[in-house]
Each structure stands twice: as structure tokens, then as C-alpha cells.
Amino acid sequence: MTRWGMAIDTDRCTGCGACVVACHAENNIQTVGEQEARNGRAMHWLRIERHYEGSFPDVKVRFTPVLCQHCAAAPCEPVCPVYATYRTPEGLNAMVYSRCIGTRYCANNCPYTVRVFNWHDGEWPEPLERQLNPDVSVRPAGVMEKCTFCVQRIQDAQDIAKDDDREVQDGEVKTACAQSCPARAIVFGDLEDLDSRVTQLARSERASQLLEDLGTHPSVFYLRGGE
Amino acid sequence: MKEEALVRPLSGFRPWLIVGTLVTGAIAGLLFFSWGYQIKNDIGVAGINRPVFWGFYITNFVFWIGISHAGTLISAILRVTSAEWRRPVTRCAEAITVFALSIGGLFPLIHLGRPWLFWFMIPLPNHRGLWPNFRSPLVWDMMAIGTYLTGSVLYLLLPLLPDMAILRDRALAETPQSPRARLFRLLAMGWRGTTQQWHSLEAGIKVMAVVIIPVAVSVHTIVSWDFSMTLQPMWHSTIFGPYFVVGAIYSGIAVLMLAMYLLRRGLGLQEYLSDKVFNNLGLLFVSFTIIWAYFTFAEHLTVWYGSEPSEMAVFWERVSGEYAPIFWGMIVVNVVIPLGVLPFPWGRKPLATAIVGLGVLVGMWIERFLIVVGTLRMPHLDFTVGTYQPSWVEMGVLVGSFGMFAMLYFLFVQFAPIVSIWEVREGDHIASSVPASAQSVGDEA
Amino acid sequence: MSQTATWLHAAFDLPADAQSALEQLAEDGVAANDIEVRSSIPLVHEVCPVGLEVHSRVPLMAVAGGLLGGTAAFLLVTLTSLAYPLPTGGMPIVPLPTVGVVTFEGLALGAILCTVATVFYECRLPRLGGRAGPLDHHLAAGSIIVAAKSTDGASEAWAAKATATEVHEVL
Numbered sequence: 001m002t003r004w005g006m007a008i009d010t011d012r013c014t015g016c017g018a019c020v021v022a023c024h025a026e027n028n029i030q031t032v033g034e035q036e037a038r039n040g041r042a043m044h045w046l047r048i049e050r051h052y053e054g055s056f057p058d059v060k061v062r063f064t065p066v067l068c069q070h071c072a073a074a075p076c077e078p079v080c081p082v083y084a085t086y087r088t089p090e091g092l093n094a095m096v097y098s099r100c101i102g103t104r105y106c107a108n109n110c111p112y113t114v115r116v117f118n119w120h121d122g123e124w125p126e127p128l129e130r131q132l133n134p135d136v137s138v139r140p141a142g143v144m145e146k147c148t149f150c151v152q153r154i155q156d157a158q159d160i161a162k163d164d165d166r167e168v169q170d171g172e173v174k175t176a177c178a179q180s181c182p183a184r185a186i187v188f189g190d191l192e193d194l195d196s197r198v199t200q201l202a203r204s205e206r207a208s209q210l211l212e213d214l215g216t217h218p219s220v221f222y223l224r225g226g227e
Numbered sequence: 228m229k230e231e232a233l234v235r236p237l238s239g240f241r242p243w244l245i246v247g248t249l250v251t252g253a254i255a256g257l258l259f260f261s262w263g264y265q266i267k268n269d270i271g272v273a274g275i276n277r278p279v280f281w282g283f284y285i286t287n288f289v290f291w292i293g294i295s296h297a298g299t300l301i302s303a304i305l306r307v308t309s310a311e312w313r314r315p316v317t318r319c320a321e322a323i324t325v326f327a328l329s330i331g332g333l334f335p336l337i338h339l340g341r342p343w344l345f346w347f348m349i350p351l352p353n354h355r356g357l358w359p360n361f362r363s364p365l366v367w368d369m370m371a372i373g374t375y376l377t378g379s380v381l382y383l384l385l386p387l388l389p390d391m392a393i394l395r396d397r398a399l400a401e402t403p404q405s406p407r408a409r410l411f412r413l414l415a416m417g418w419r420g421t422t423q424q425w426h427s428l429e430a431g432i433k434v435m436a437v438v439i440i441p442v443a444v445s446v447h448t449i450v451s452w453d454f455s456m457t458l459q460p461m462w463h464s465t466i467f468g469p470y471f472v473v474g475a476i477y478s479g480i481a482v483l484m485l486a487m488y489l490l491r492r493g494l495g496l497q498e499y500l501s502d503k504v505f506n507n508l509g510l511l512f513v514s515f516t517i518i519w520a521y522f523t524f525a526e527h528l529t530v531w532y533g534s535e536p537s538e539m540a541v542f543w544e545r546v547s548g549e550y551a552p553i554f555w556g557m558i559v560v561n562v563v564i565p566l567g568v569l570p571f572p573w574g575r576k577p578l579a580t581a582i583v584g585l586g587v588l589v590g591m592w593i594e595r596f597l598i599v600v601g602t603l604r605m606p607h608l609d610f611t612v613g614t615y616q617p618s619w620v621e622m623g624v625l626v627g628s629f630g631m632f633a634m635l636y637f638l639f640v641q642f643a644p645i646v647s648i649w650e651v652r653e654g655d656h657i658a659s660s661v662p663a664s665a666q667s668v669g670d671e672a
Numbered sequence: 673m674s675q676t677a678t679w680l681h682a683a684f685d686l687p688a689d690a691q692s693a694l695e696q697l698a699e700d701g702v703a704a705n706d707i708e709v710r711s712s713i714p715l716v717h718e719v720c721p722v723g724l725e726v727h728s729r730v731p732l733m734a735v736a737g738g739l740l741g742g743t744a745a746f747l748l749v750t751l752t753s754l755a756y757p758l759p760t761g762g763m764p765i766v767p768l769p770t771v772g773v774v775t776f777e778g779l780a781l782g783a784i785l786c787t788v789a790t791v792f793y794e795c796r797l798p799r800l801g802g803r804a805g806p807l808d809h810h811l812a813a814g815s816i817i818v819a820a821k822s823t824d825g826a827s828e829a830w831a832a833k834a835t836a837t838e839v840h841e842v843l
Contacts, residue, residue, distance in 0.1 A: 040276030040613045049610040066608065075458050077761055081365040082347040083358065087761030099357070101347050102270065102340015103365055104280040109457040111607040113278045117340065119271030141269035142340025211607055214458060228813050350752060358756040361749045362763075362770045370745075370774055374781040381788045388797075393712050397812035399804055417799025420811065423726055424795040425714040430730035431791035435784065438734065442780045449773065652814060653713040656687075 002168075003091035004149050005191035005219040006175070007201035008065055011226050012185035015048050015063035019177035019186060023067075026150060026176035028136045030122030043116050045147040046177055062224070065177070065186070068093060068114045068147035069210065069218030076106035076115065084144070091191070091219060092149050102142040111211050112218075115146045149188070150175040170196040191219065228397060230651065232495055233644045237394065237407065241641065243493075248637040254630025261623030262337055270340045274618040278611050279603040283621035284338035285453075286595045287628060290478070291331030292372065292450050293471070293591065297479030298324030298379060299443035301508075303436040312507050314654040315499040318390075318647045319490060320483050321383040326635040327482075328376045330628050335368065337624060364453045371449045375442050382435050385428065389649040391415035410642065447475040454598065460537040461530060461602045470522040474591060477515040477561075481587035484508060486636070488581035490645055499646045502576065509575030512583070516565040523562075540605040550601055557593040560586035678841060680822045682834035683810040687711075689833040690719045690816040696830035697820055698722035706821035712811050719816055733790040734783045741782015746775040806838040 023029065023046045030043050046067040053060045070093045077085055077093070084099040085106050107115035121141045124132065132138060135152040139145050150173075157173045170189050178186040189198035198221075201207060206223040228234065236244060265272050275282040301320040305313035336342050348359050348369055359366050391414040398408035418424065451471035454462040464470075484505070491500040527546075530538050545554045565583050568574035574583070604613045639645070684690040690709065697707055704724040711719065716726060749771050757765060792798070807817055815835065822828070822839070831837050 036271075039274075039616070040279070041271070042277075047610070049608070051610075066610075072762065074761060078360070078362045078763055079364065079456065081360055081363040081369075083360045083758050086759045088759065093761075099347065100341070101344040102342075103335075103338070104275075104340065105363070105365060105453075107277070107280045108459065108603065111458050113606045113608055113611040116277060117280065119276070120269045140341075141271065144340075214607075350748065356756055356758070358752060358758065360758075361753060361774055362765075362767060367770070367773050367777070370777040374777045374784070377781060378784045381784060385788065385791065389712065393812045396712075396804070396808045400809035400812075416797045417802045418795070418797065419799075419802075420710040420712060422709050422716055422720055422724065424797075425711070426716050426726040427728045427730060427791050427794035429714055429716070430728040431787050434730055434734045434787045438738075438780055438783045438787070442777075442784075445773075445776060445780070649713050656713060656715075 001089070001192055002190050003192045003219070004070070004154065005091070005189065005198055005202065005221070006067075006149070006178075007187045007198045007207065007221045007223060009183075009185040009187075009201070009206075009223040010062055010064050011206075011224055012183040013048075013063040013065060013181075014183055015050065015061070016182065017048055018180045018182060019065055020044055020046050020048060022176040022180035023147070025131065026133055026136070026153075027148070028122075028132050028138050029145075030118070030120075032119075036119070041117075041119050043118075043145075045114075045116060045145070047114075064222065066112060066114060066210070067177070067220065068149075069112055069216065069220045070147075070149060072217035072219065073215060075109045075111065075214075075216060079105045079109050081105070090154075092151060092154075093146075094151070095145060095148065097137060097139050097143050097145065100143045102144065104144065106144060111214055111216065115144055118143050118145065170198075230648050232498065233646050233648055233651075234394070234397070236494055236640050237642065237644065238402075244637060244641050248634060248641070251630045251634035251637055255627055255634045256630075257623045258627025258631055261620045261627060265337070265620050266342065270338075272618060272620045274616045274621055276613060276615070278606045278613045279600055279615040281338070281599050281603060282615055283596075283617050283625055284334050286592065286599050287625055288331055288334035288338070289450055289471070289595045289599070290592050291327050291334065291628065292447060293475035293478045293595070294482050295324045295327035295331060295375070295379070295479065296443055296447060296472070296475040297327075297483040298322070298382075299439055300476050300479060301483065302382070303439050303443075306432070306436040307440070311654055311657070312504055314650040315496075315501070315504055315646045316483070316487065316508070317386070317650065318383075318643075319486055319645050321379065321386075322636065322639050322643075322645070323479070323482055323486060324379045325376070325383050326632050326639075328372065328379060329635075330631055332372050332376060333628075335365070364449065364456050367449045368453065371442075371446045375439075375446045378435070378439050378442055382432075382439055385432055385435065386647060386650065387643060388415060388418045388428070389420065390644050390647060392418040392420060393648050394644070407642070414643075444472050447472045454602075458607075459602050460535070460605060460607065461541040462598070464526060466522060466526050466529075470526065473515065473518050473522055474594060477512075477519045478588060478591035480508065480512045480515060481584035481591070484512065484580045484584035485588065488577050488584075490640070491577060494640070494645070496646060499651060500577075505577045505580050506572070506575045509569050509580045512580065513565055513569035516562060516569065516587075520562045520566075523558075537605070537607050537609075540609065541602050544605060545597055545601055550597060553593050554597060557590045557597070559590075561590035561594070678822050678839060679819045680828060680831060681805060681807045681817055681819045681838050681840055682831035683807045683815040683817050683836045684834050685815055687715055687718045687816060690715075690818055693818050693830045693833065694719065694721050697818075700827060700830065702820050708819045709816065710805075710811060710819075711816045712814055715816065728790075728794060730787055730790050730794070734787045737786020737789075738779045738783035740786070742775050742779030744782065745778020746771060748778075749774045806840050807836055810836060 032041050032043055046065055049064040049066050051062045053062055074093050082099050082101055084096045086094055088094050104117055118139050118141050154173050157168050161168045170193060175188045178188045187198045187201055189196040191199055202221040206225045207221045209218050209221060298321040301313055302317040336345055339345060350359055391411050395411040395415045402408055448468040451467040455464055455467040487500050490496055530542050544550055564586055568579055568583050600615050704721040707721040709719055750766050753766050
């Protein structure tokens with residue numbers, strides 16, 4: 001059985017933001033404009049958190065890309081009144097846009113604050129609508145969304161593998177963020193596959209998870225501590 | 228008929244009542260205008276954002292559902308304990324409950340991102356394998372508020388039957404064919420006041436009073452569980468259930484005191500909404516001040532003592548941060564002023580209790596706001612700390628909701644007696660048939 | 673019965689007067705079923721036709737309604753959730769604590785609705801198209817009306833203390 005997961009090396013992350021841009025492009029995420037972003041309505045599925053460590057003159061900046069952790073015991077799931085969010089058998093926390101009625105309870109129960117809400121309909125003035133990814137829906141106003149681990153790419157790779165009558169290979173599925181990272185800080189793969197790169201990184205000494213003590217059992221591992 | 232003052236608003240042409248209805252109706256229109264604007268222009272016209280996904284609308288929801296606990300406490304608990312002084316108060320308290328619940332029940336619809344799909348929460352058999360999630364506190368909300376609303380409406384209507392019969396019978400001699408007489412005849416439903424009917428009705432009211440008390444407690448507990456079932460700092464607290472119920476009863480009594488004062492002045496009901504009734508309610512009021520203050524202190528003490536970083540962020544925001552002015556203002560109007568006024572006999576005069584009640588109304592609204600927005604602003608991962616600025620749409624809905632409540636009350640006062648005629652009459656009868664020496668006990672209560 | 677009967681309605685100001693009238697009627701041998709007492713406030717124990725047993729099944733029906741409502745809510749939540757098994761990521765789909773909450777509300781709703789239905793049934797409400805009695809406007813003022821079926825030659829002494837009387841052809 002597959003269990004999708006991700007390992008993010010914060011020692012390598014330069015905070016360039018290419019992953020954020022790639023995610024926007026891949027997943028038809030709206031750009032809300034400066035005013036709305038200032039009001040806290042930016043729609044980034046993946047955000048780069050900037051933390052300063054140490055004090056002058058030994059200050060270091062650590063960049064942490066935070067995205068949906070696809071928790072095994074996701075607190076966002078039991079609170080949705082209409083079952084618009086659930087856990088797939090392959091370990092993804094899925095979002096059903098057409099079922100969502102916009103109570104925003106799931107977002108309130110996410111300790112990582114990774115869920116994002118469509119406050120207005122998105123606008124893609126001509127010719128920007130040509131940039132939209134046909135594999136991904138465009139969400140209307142009033143619907144919750146978040147990182148899906150590029151489920152359309154997973155689906156695509158699984159379809160191709162099925163045609164070729166084989167399993168999906170490690171490295172065949174690259175999420176948009178992993179694909180675009182110049183430092184190759186983001187690694188995506190199958191955590192049940194003991195040989196995959198992501199499993200090896202997840203088991204390394206440098207691996208930890210965000211807010212572990214809350215018991216959400218996330219699928220994303222953060223690596224830090226090397227120099 | 229002896230109770231002319233109670234019947235006066237129900238007959239003839241009362242210009243002030245009509246003006247009042249129209250003015251409050253216009254304010255209520257603001258609610259629907261703002262809501263309609265929001266439906267047309269997307270939920271984004273409200274001021275909510277990430278991480279403050281819930282703002283004024285949920286604050287108002289909890290606030291109005293809280294106010295609806297007035298009727299239950301006064302009517303049901305005092306009936307169950309046979310407290311005679313409740314008689315003039317039960318009807319206006321029950322009316323407050325029904326109207327506050329109806330308004331409160333609108334807010335879960337108003338705050339939805341796609342309100343036209345609210346019916347997804349209703350279990351309707353379908354071929355798509357879709358079903359509501361009964362584990363979600365929002366679905367419990369729907370069931371609890373639905374039950375409480377049904378119960379409160381029926382609890383208001385049952386004791387209304389004999390009063391409607393009195394009004395119907397009175398109209399027989401004077402104006403048998405007027406529209407209002409026809410309404411009374413309809414609402415009396417053929418009540419005749421026979422021995423069997425009274426026996427059944429009294430049994431029914433007694434049972435309803437006993438059943439509606441746990442329902443009311445469960446309703447606001449379930450509303451509080453919308454918050455405490457989450458993992459958010461200062462929401463994930465076991466004390467929320469009883470805390471919210473106490474706060475609800477507290478705000479309910481506050482609204483009742485204010486409403487009773489306005490009714491007393493506006494309709495000339497000094498004989499019924501007497502100083503003694505205000506005095507007794509004032510004593511109940513101050514006991515709830517103490518209980519509310521106790522719960523608030525316990526909640527804040529445990530958070531502060533535990534010193535968990537994510538909870539302390541929320542705590543300091545309230546106590547010394549951006550929300551400090553309204554937090555301490557809330558403490559003043561909810562604790563300091565009531566404790567400084569209500570323990571004294573002059574503090575339990577009608578005007579004094581009404582003013583204190585108004586302060587508590589504001590204070591309890593602030594408490595709901597601080598709980599909802601205060602926590603959401605400071606999530607676990609503090610990089611996404613937020614701010615919240617309500618938009619005119621949210622303000623319009625808030626103001627409009629008060630207008631709607633007032634309008635419903637103005638309408639009610641013109642079509643039903645705001646003090647229960649038969650219960651007051653029964654009280655007089657009981658008082659007059661008790662020997663004079665034993666009668667003084669009731670007066671000192 | 674299509675036969676019309678003659679009833680004598682009498683309005684009394686004081687409950688004591690009404691009660692003594694009822695005792696007089698009992699002495700005259702008028703059956704409890706042929707007497708009706710009506711008032712604007714409950715006087716069930718003070719003014720009651722002699723020998724009339726008043727019962728109410730409301731408490732029993734409230735309990736029955738509660739059990740019915742609670743069971744219905746419990747079955748709704750458990751059976752339907754098991755019939756529409758949606759993925760829940762390892763968390764139980766029918767957790768008893770949450771089922772308990774909904775069951776409690778169902779119990780309360782069942783009790784409330786059954787109570788009100790029983791009250792309406794026992795009171796024979798709504799009574800559409802009933803005509804008002806001849807002295808009903810006295811009820812509004814607080815009088816008690818005693819109506820007794822009068823046969824030819826029966827004494828009307830029981831209505832001696834009444835403030836108003838009237839004969840009516842049908843109840």
C-alpha cells in the first residue's frame with residue numbers, strides 16, 4: 001500500500017520562493033492582490049516561514065516551507081459537517097471542493113494553519129486564463145482548499161504505470177514544489193517504500209516533525225541540524 | 228375585567244407601537260440587506276481572513292443563542308421550584324427565548340461560504356454516497372438548536388392558549404368580528420377551560436418545564452463545544468461547557484431585565500412588573516455575576532499557571548495586548564459594576580438593574596468576541612499571526628439583528644399579552660385564599 | 673347524538689359558590705358526565721364535580737416519547753453512518769460519545785413532541801367550528817361557569833348564587 005509523504009531539508013532551503021510560485025501555477029491558485037494579501041487573504045498553499053536563530057553577530061535565518069501536513073490523525077477531518085475532507089487510502093488528506101459549504105471549521109482546527117479559503121472568485125484577465133492547468137479544477141468563492149500533494153500528478157503517474165503494467169517508481173511523481181526547488185530541498189515519495197529517498201530522509205537523524213506533541217501524525221518531515 | 232393594563236396594547240390603535248414596529252423593522256431590514264449583499268458579492272465582503280476564519284458572525288451566533296437562555300431559566304426553573312414571583316415574568320422571558328433563538332439560528336447560515344448549499348448538512352438519502360458527519364459539533368448544533376427552538380415555541384404556545392381564550396371571550400361582548408378577535412379565536416384553538424383541559428395543560432406545562440431545562444443546558448454546551456473540540460490555544464478547554472451555559476444565563480437575565488424595564492415604562496405595567504419582581508431577579512442576577520466571575524478567573528488562572536507558549540500568546544493579547552482595553556472593559560461591566568450595584572436594595576430598583584443589564588449585554592458580547600477572535604488571531608504556528616477588522620457588512624448584520632429582535636418583540640406585544648393573564652390571576656387567587664399570617668412569607672421572598 | 677339537550681349555564685364569581693353549586697347538583701342526582709365546569713384559571717382541585725375522576729397520561733407519554741425519540745436518533749446516527757461508510761482516516765465512524773450527544777437531543781425532542789401531542793389530544797384541541805357558550809364573556813372577567821344538563825322539572829336551586837344564568841339548547 002502506498003503512503004505518500006514528503007521530506008523538506010531546511011538546511012538546504014534558501015527561501016527563494018520558487019516552490020510557492022510553482023504551486024500557484026500548477027494548482028490554479030488565485031492571486032488576490034496587494035490589498036487582500038495585506039488583509040491576510042493570500043492564497044498560498046505553501047508558505048515559507050522565516051525564523052531567525054541566534055543573536056547578532058551570529059544570526060542565521062531558517063526558512064521552513066509549510067504546507068498541508070496530510071496528517072494521519074487529521075484534526076480537520078472530524079469537524080467538517082458535510083465530509084468535504086477525508087483521508088484517502090493512500091495517505092492523502094483530500095478536499096472535495098463541490099461538497100464544501102464553507103463553514104471554515106476545518107481551517108479553525110488545523111494547528112498548522114495551512115488551509116486557505118476562497119473569499120472571492122478568482123480572476124484571470126486575458127490571456128492569463130490560458131495558464132490554467134486543465135488537470136486541476138478552478139475553485140469558486142466559498143470553498144476551502146489546501147495542498148493536495150499534487151494529486152493530479154500522482155493520478156497521472158499511476159495511470160501511466162498501470163498502462164505499462166508496472167508499479168510507480170520512486171522519483172516518478174514530483175510535486176510542483178519538489179520539481180521547481182533549485183536547492184532540491186523538497187523530496188516527495190512513498191513512505192511505505194523502504195528504498196525510496198523520502199523514506200531514507202524521514203528516518204535520518206536530522207528528521208523531525210512540526211508540532212509533534214499534538215499527535216496529528218503528519219506525513220511531512222523536516223530535516224535540520226546539519227551544517 | 229381587572230387586568231386592563233395587560234389588555235390595552237392588544238386593542239385599538241396604538242400609534243407608538245406601530246411606529247416602533249416600523250422603525251425597528253427598518254433596522255431589521257439592514258440585516259437582510261447586508262446579508263443579501265454578501266450573498267451576491269461573495270463572503271469576501273466580510274472582514275474575516277486567514278487565520279481569523281470566524282469573526283462577528285460566530286460571535287453573534289453564540290451571543291444570541293446565549294440570550295435565549297433567559298426564558299428557560301425564569302420560566303422553567305422557577306416553575307419547577309414553584310416560585311410564585313415568576314408569574315408576571317414568564318411570558319416576556321419565553322418570548323425573548325423564541326426570538327433570540329430564531330435570530331441566533333440565522334447566523335450559521337449567514338457565515339457559510341456557500342449558504343445555498345446548507346442542506347448538505349441534512350440527512351437526505353441520495354445515490355451519491357453522501358451523508359452528513361454526525362461527529363461534527365456543527366451537526367450537533369443543528370440538532371440541539373432545532374430541538375430547543377421547537378421546545379421553546381411549544382413552551383410559549385401552551386400557556387398562551389388560556390390567555391387567548393380570555394381575550395377571545397372578552398371580545399365576544401365587545402368586538403366579536405374584529406380581525407384581532409378572529410386571531411385570538413384562531414390561536415385559542417377552541418380552548419374552553421374545562422376541568423379535564425386544565426388538568427392536561429398543567430401536566431403538560433410541568434413536563435415541558437422539566438424537559439426544557441436539560442435541553443437548554445445541552446444547547447449552549449454544544450455551542451461551546453464548537454470551540455473546545457478543536458486544538459486551538461485557549462479553546463481546547465474542558466471548562467467551556469459549563470462556562471458558556473453560565474454566561475448564557477447571565478446574558479439572558481441581563482436582556483430580561485432590560486426588556487422588563489422597557490415594557491414597564493412603555494406599557495405602564497408597574498403593577499405587574501413590580502419592584503418586588505425586579506428585586507428578586509436582581510438577586511438572581513448578582514449570583515450569576517459571581518458564578519461567571521468564578522469561571523472566568525478559573526479559566527485564566529489555569530492558562531496562566533500552565534504557561535504553555537501558544538496559550539500564553541492568546542492570554543497576553545487579552546490581558547495586556549491589543550485587546551486589553553475591551554477585556555478589562557468587559558471585567559468592569561460584567562463584574563465590577565454589578566457587584567458594586569446589585570447587592571444593595573437601591574441597586575435592585577428597576578432602572579438600576581436595567582442599566583446594569585445593558586452593561587452586561589455589552590460585556591457578554593465582548594466575551595464571545597474575545598473567545599472567537601482572540602484565539603484565532605494567535606495560531607500554534609505563530610508565523611501566521613493575524614488581525615481582524617470587521618467590515619460594514621458584518622456591522623450591518625449585527626445592528627440589524629438587534630433591530631429584528633426589537634421588531635419581533637414589538638409585534639408580539641401587539642398580538643399577545645406580554646404578562647400572562649391567567650397566571651397572574653391564579654397567583655392572586657392563591658394569595659387571597661392563603662390565611663393572612665402565612666401570606667407574608669411570599670412577600671419577603 | 674343528534675338529539676339536542678337543554679343545559680343550564682350559570683356563572684359564579686367565587687369558587688366557593690361554584691363548589692357548593694356542584695355539591696347541590698350531586699345531591700340532586702345529576703351525573704358528573706352531565707356537568708361541565710369551566711374557568712379562566714386552573715381550579716382543578718377546588719371546583720370539581722363530585723365523583724369526577726380527572727386523569728392525564730401526559731407524564732407517561734412524555735417518557736414514551738423520549739424513549740422513542742432517543743431510539744430513533746440513535747438508530748439514525750449509527751445505522752446510517754454504517755450504511756454510508758465514508759473514509760475517516762482511522763478514527764471511528766460511530767464513536768459512542770458523539771452518538772450520545774445526538775441521542776440525547778432526539779430523546780428531548782421526542783419527549784417534547786409527545787407531551788404536546790398528548791395535551792392536544794386530551795384537551796380535544798384544536799376545536800374548529802365550536803360555538804361560544806352563552807355566558808362565555810363572563811369567563812374573561814374571571815367567573816366560573818357551571819353548566820348542567822337540565823331535565824324537565826329538575827330543580828334550579830343549585831344556580832341560586834349565580835350572577836347570571838341562561839338556558840342553552842345544546843352544550
